[in-house]
Amino acid sequence: MSGERIWANSAVAGLLLLAALLIFANLDDRYLWDDEAETALLARNVLRFGIPVAWDGASLVSQECGVDYDRNYLWRQTPWLPIYLAAGSFALFDASTFTARLPFALLGLLAVPSMYLLARRVLDDRLTALIAGGSLLLSVPFLLYVRQCRYYALAILAAIWVLYCFFLLPARRRLAAAGLALALTVLLHASHLLFFGAVAGLALGSIVLALDGAVLAWLTAAVVAAVSVNLPWLFAAGLGETTGRLLALGSLRSFAANLAGYAARAELYAFPALLLAAALVAVAIATRSRPDWHSPGARVCIALCAFALGHALVVATVPFVFFRYLITLLPVFALLQAWIVRTLATRSRVLAAAVLALALLPDRADLVRGRFSVTLAKYADEITHHVPGPIEAIVRYLATAARQGDRLFISYGDLPLRFYTGLEVRGGQGCQSLAGWPPPDFVIVRYFFRFRPVAPGVREDTERTLHYLKSEIPQHLYRRVDLPVADTVWENIPEPDRHVFRDGGDRPKITVYEKVRP
Numbered sequence: 001m002s003g004e005r006i007w008a009n010s011a012v013a014g015l016l017l018l019a020a021l022l023i024f025a026n027l028d029d030r031y032l033w034d035d036e037a038e039t040a041l042l043a044r045n046v047l048r049f050g051i052p053v054a055w056d057g058a059s060l061v062s063q064e065c066g067v068d069y070d071r072n073y074l075w076r077q078t079p080w081l082p083i084y085l086a087a088g089s090f091a092l093f094d095a096s097t098f099t100a101r102l103p104f105a106l107l108g109l110l111a112v113p114s115m116y117l118l119a120r121r122v123l124d125d126r127l128t129a130l131i132a133g134g135s136l137l138l139s140v141p142f143l144l145y146v147r148q149c150r151y152y153a154l155a156i157l158a159a160i161w162v163l164y165c166f167f168l169l170p171a172r173r174r175l176a177a178a179g180l181a182l183a184l185t186v187l188l189h190a191s192h193l194l195f196f197g198a199v200a201g202l203a204l205g206s207i208v209l210a211l212d213g214a215v216l217a218w219l220t221a222a223v224v225a226a227v228s229v230n231l232p233w234l235f236a237a238g239l240g241e242t243t244g245r246l247l248a249l250g251s252l253r254s255f256a257a258n259l260a261g262y263a264a265r266a267e268l269y270a271f272p273a274l275l276l277a278a279a280l281v282a283v284a285i286a287t288r289s290r291p292d293w294h295s296p297g298a299r300v301c302i303a304l305c306a307f308a309l310g311h312a313l314v315v316a317t318v319p320f321v322f323f324r325y326l327i328t329l330l331p332v333f334a335l336l337q338a339w340i341v342r343t344l345a346t347r348s349r350v351l352a353a354a355v356l357a358l359a360l361l362p363d364r365a366d367l368v369r370g371r372f373s374v375t376l377a378k379y380a381d382e383i384t385h386h387v388p389g390p391i392e393a394i395v396r397y398l399a400t401a402a403r404q405g406d407r408l409f410i411s412y413g414d415l416p417l418r419f420y421t422g423l424e425v426r427g428g429q430g431c432q433s434l435a436g437w438p439p440p441d442f443v444i445v446r447y448f449f450r451f452r453p454v455a456p457g458v459r460e461d462t463e464r465t466l467h468y469l470k471s472e473i474p475q476h477l478y479r480r481v482d483l484p485v486a487d488t489v490w491e492n493i494p495e496p497d498r499h500v501f502r503d504g505g506d507r508p509k510i511t512v513y514e515k516v517r518p
Helices: 003-024 034-049 081-093 097-123 126-137 140-146 152-168 173-188 192-209 213-229 231-236 239-247 252-269 273-287 296-315 323-345 349-360 364-368 375-383 390-401 414-420 458-471
Strands: 407-410 424-427 442-444 478-486 509-515
Touching: 003 097, 003 126, 003 140, 034 081, 034 097, 034 414, 081 097, 081 152, 097 126, 097 140, 097 152, 097 296, 097 323, 126 140, 126 323, 126 349, 140 152, 140 323, 140 375, 152 173, 152 192, 152 323, 173 192, 173 213, 192 213, 192 296, 192 323, 213 231, 252 273, 252 296, 252 323, 252 364, 273 323, 273 349, 296 323, 323 349, 390 414, 390 442, 390 478, 390 509, 407 414, 414 424
Parallel strands: 407 424, 407 442
Antiparallel strands: 442 509, 478 509
C-alpha cells in the first residue's frame, strides 16, 4: 500500500471520527418537533399494528386535516421506509428521543465515507475527495438534517449512491444500472419529490455528458425499473391526487419565485457560488488563462450543475420553499466546492485555503443582516449545551401537574405531546373533531395559533376550533401558568432559516391554562 493511500485512508478515518462526534453529541437533548414526532408516532403504531396507521384507538396522527391517511387510517402522506427504520430502533431499544433519531444519525455517519468514495469515482483524486468529504461533513445543514427522526439522512445517502452509480455507468454498465435502480428505489421510499428531482437531474446530466446510446439505454432501464417496481406503491399512496392538489396552487410567477428562493437558500446556507465563481475569475484574470471546459473534471462539474438545475426545476413546482427539498444536492455542492478549491490550489494553495475557509466558516445569512458569526461555532455551542424548547417545557410541566386520564388541547404541537405524554391530546392541524369533547384539563394556545396546510377543510376547522375555545371553555375555571421559556414555534426544526441554535430571542413565552381542580 502506497504512502499516499495510507495517508488518505487515515484522513477518512479521521473524518469518520469527527463525524461521529458532531452527529451523535447531545443527540437527544432537544425534544422531537412536529415532523419528527409524526414519524415516531407512526413507528410506534407499526410495532403495535405492523403497518403505519394514523389512529390507534386513542390518538390521531395528522398534520393535513385528515388527507394524510385513507379511510382505514392507513398512512399515505409520506413513504414508509423512514417509519420502519424508526420502528426497528424502537423494537430494539424502546421508544425515546435518542432511539427515534439513532438510525438516521447512523445513516448520516455512513454518508461521510460514501461521499469520499463518490468523489474518488467522479474526480479521481484523493485530496479532492477528502475536501469533498470534509465539505459535506462541515456543512451545518447536513449535520442538522441527519440528526432528525425523518427521511433526510436516508435521502442524502441514497442521493450519494445515485450519483455514484450514474458516473459508474460508462465503465460498468450492468452493475451500475442495477445499483442505480436500487439507489433510486431507496430515494423514492424516502421522498417522492426528491426522487423525481433526481430523475430530472439525471436526465439533464446525461445530456451534458453526451452519453453514448448503449450507456443511455442502461440509464433509461435503471430509471424505468425503479419506477415500474414501485408503481403500485405510488398509486396506493395517492401520488397523483396529491400532485394535482399541489400543482393547482402554483403559477408561473410562483414557480419563478420558488426557483429564486431555492437559489438564495443554496447560496446562503450550502454553496457560496458567488465566492467560488469570483475566485475562479480572479485566478483566470491574474494568470491570463482560460479554464479548460473540456477537461474531465470540468465536464463532470457542468453535469453536476445540470443535475442541480433539473432537481430545482422539479422541487420549484411545489408551492412551499423549504431547504429540506435541497438536501439531496448537498453532495453535489460538496463535489463542486472540492473541485473548485483543488483547481485554485494548482495556482495558489494560500488562495485555495482561504476560499475554503470562507466557504465553510462564516454564516452568510448573518453577513447579509450586517453581523458576523461562524455557523460551525453556533452548531458546536448547541451540541455542547442544553437548549431549552417549548415542547420540553410543556412536557416537564405536565409531568408534575397532570394526572392519568387528563385531557389537553394545544393549538399547535399536538404530535410531540402525543409522543411524550399519556394524555388525551387534541388540537393541532389534524382537524380532529372537538364536538362533545369535555372541557380539557389543560389548554395551550400558541401565540401564532397554528398554521394552515393546503388540505381541504382547514379553514372550516379553524373556525370550529375558535368557536369551541370561545364558547365551550369556561375561562373562569382555569388558572394561567406562564412557563419561563420562549415559544420558538418548532422545538428542533433543521431548516437553516428557522433553526434556533441557542437563544430563542425576544419571543412570547409559553402560557398554559390549567383547570382548577376541586
